[in-house]
Amino acid sequence: KGMTLIELLIAIVIALIAMEGFTFLFVRTWDTNKFIIEEGMASAAASRATNKIVIQLRGVRQADNGDFPVESADDFDLVFYADVDGDGVVEKVHYFLDQVTDQLKFGVSNPLATNPVTYAAGDSEVTIVANFVVNEIDNPIFYYYNDDYPGDNVNNPLVTPANIGNIQMVRVKLLINIDPVHA
8 A cells, every 4th residue: 555665766766756857957958058148248248349340440530740641550459540520520449359368459649739749758648448358379469451351362361460451351250158167
């Protein structure tokens, strides 16, 4: 009429196996969803940052002191002139990767009221554009192309630091990993 001790132990073992299976399924689903959310966050952050850079690059112009539109062009550092705040004054814009903090930063300098106009050597204001940037030597952030691109694939992208007189196009490739502990 009752259950023997062996039957009770077997029922407990079967219940534990079922609970372990459901726990494994729950943890696996949780990890998958976490990964999908992190991928979406990384994609959105990279998209926002590259869109900001591209919009500003499309507004590049000669500096108020007559300098070339691009001051320097390297794999992880780009300095150019544009009116980023829409006030009619051309600012010096500086995008660079802070490799200590893995942050893409945006520096801007307004021209100094001198005659002729000059720009400060450093950045007046620096803000963070993107965190968790994982671009490395073999995957730079900035690629530079001359006016023969796409016909000339031998000389494009240009070797950095690029000769500013040869730059006709800039490509921005930003790699972000929200959770660097997990793949």
